[in-house]
Amino acid sequence: MNLEELLKELQALVDKYGDDTDPSDEDAARMAELTNEINQIRAQIDQTAQTRSAAVAAARAAIDNGTAQRIDSVPLARSANNFGTGDVYDTTDYAAAEQRAWVKGVAERAGVQLVEGYALTDAERAAQNHAMQQRAEFNHTTGNTGSVIPVELQNEIISLIDNTAVLWGDMPKQNFPHQFEIIRHKSIDTGDAAQTAEGAAPTDDEKNTFDTLKFEGVEIKKSLKMSRRMAVQSVESFQSYLVGEIAARLSVGCNAHVHARLANESYGMENTNKIETAKAGAFAKADLAGLLSKLYTYGLSTPKGAIIYANNNVIWNYIAMLEDSNGRSYFIDEKNADPSVEGHIFGKLVKRDDSIADGTIIAGYPDLFKGNVFDGPDVMPYIASDGTQNRCFDGYELIDCGLAVPKSFAQLTIKAS
Structure with a gap:
């Protein structure tokens, strides 16, 4: 009781x-x-x-x-x-305390005056020491170089990059710290699946062409500058400035590298998958159908499906203008949560990618475009030595990428008039 x-x-x-x-x-x-x-x-x-x-x-x-x-x-x-x-x-929120400590350290090294000052609270100092200890132990067991930037802020930068670097954001990415290779499936030469009589053996053994693609890493560096006059901020606003600006600049470099790899025959699509429109200055249904007909997956998993990429001008002046014999557009202006999606055509997503040159359309399976982030993103602060007193912040990322199936992407160029 x-x-x-x-x-x-x-x-x-x-x-x-x-x-x-x-x-x-x-x-x-x-x-x-x-x-x-x-x-x-x-x-x-x-x-x-x-x-x-x-x-x-x-x-x-x-x-x-x-x-x-x-x-x-x-x-x-x-x-x-x-x-x-x-x-x-x-019960101290040590993740938030570590972020504040990192922001204060970056501001102090770059000469940015924070309203709250640079002094660390006891919780911030404890969080920083704990993070350094964890990082040292992790590096000792994995050999990873690690980054001084807190994981939460690093993930926030990565998310912003993926949302603005369209093709780079669609790709699956790994985080291997060392050089490695992927196996590329280039073609099925003979012996693909075929009908046989009941109980009969296959009539021909399958023969495939494979090669390997080495990922060594390419450094992506982008700088942003803040004038001395601007360099008075609160911790929260300075953190927001750093994350947003570094992500915006790194996204440009990452996406440019992806498209350079895509155009490279060793890392990207086969030259036979680069075609032109039938007529100069014109874009027809057959041209787009011919582009899509070039795509192969060789049975590999592609959950995102094939996606069409082009810049804003090409989407609205060419793709969206395709009509059937009754004047009805094939293009469906239907957006979703992804801000880069402009609509659909022939059941494929159409995404706006400003890294693509005018007059060019790219289509492919982003799941077969493999990427790796060796290091970063990271932020390195300093004061400009050119007498301008600008506060400078270098964004850094070490990445690489390549197609696992060279025929999984194709490019269509609209002939010049």
């Missing part, structure tokens, strides 16, 4: 007898028993309250002197559970 039930039963027995009436021996014994149980429970409640108060006090003291065990999700009042075990938890 709980305390409330015990008290209720005891009160009922008391009310059963008046002031001048003695309880029966049985009821008197029961009243004594109930009183004893109530006193024990109350003593236990008092002891628990004292223990919890002591635990909370110990937890606060451990946080103040930096010896608390870190945890991010449990409120201190419920997590101070040492109860003689010595385990005390700290």
Whole structure:
């Protein structure tokens, strides 16, 4: 029975007898028993309250002197559970504290004056030291070079790059720290699947052409500059500026490299997959159908399907103008959550990619365009040495990419008039 039930039963027995009436021996014994149980429970409640108060006090003291065990999700009042075990938890948001510490360090090295100043709080200093220790242990076991930029900010930059670097963002990417090779499936020469009589063996063995593609890494570097006059900000606004500007500049470099690899016969599409329109200055249904007919996957998984890429001018002045014999457009102006999607044609997504030259349309399976990020993105601050007093921030990323199936992409050029 709980305390409330015990008290209720005891009160009922008391009310059963008046002031001048003695309880029966049985009821008197029961009243004594109930009183004893109530006193024990109350003593236990008092002891628990004292223990919890002591635990909370110990937890606060451990946080103040930096010896608390870190945890991010449990409120201190419920997590101070040492109860003689010595385990005390700290609820500081160390991820946010590490980000603030990194932003302050970048600002100090670049001479950007922050409203909050450069001094680290105890939580920020503890978070920074913890991150450095974790990074050192991770590097020791994997050989990865690592980055001083917090993981959360790095992921935010990567997300922004993927949203603006269209083809680079569509590609599957790995994070191998060292050089490696991928196997390319170039063609099925003979012996593809064919009909046979029941129980008969295949009439011809399949013969394929494969080669390997080495990923060595290409450095992508983009700089942004802030005048000395601009260099007074809060921690939050400076962090937002860094993340947004570095991502915007790196996305340009990443997407340009992707298209350069795509045009390279060793890393990208076969030359036979580069075609032109039938007529100069004109774009017809047969031209687009011919582009799509060049695409092969050789049975490899392509969950995103084939996608058509072109710049804004080509999409709206050529692709969107394709009409059937009744004057109805083949192009469906239907957008989705991806800001680069302009619509559909022949069941394929049409994406706006400003890295593609005017008069050019590219189509292919982005799942077969393999990428790797060896290092970065990272941010390196410094003050310009040319006397301008500009505050400079270099964005850096080490990447590489190539087609696993050279015939999985094709390019159509609209002939000049």
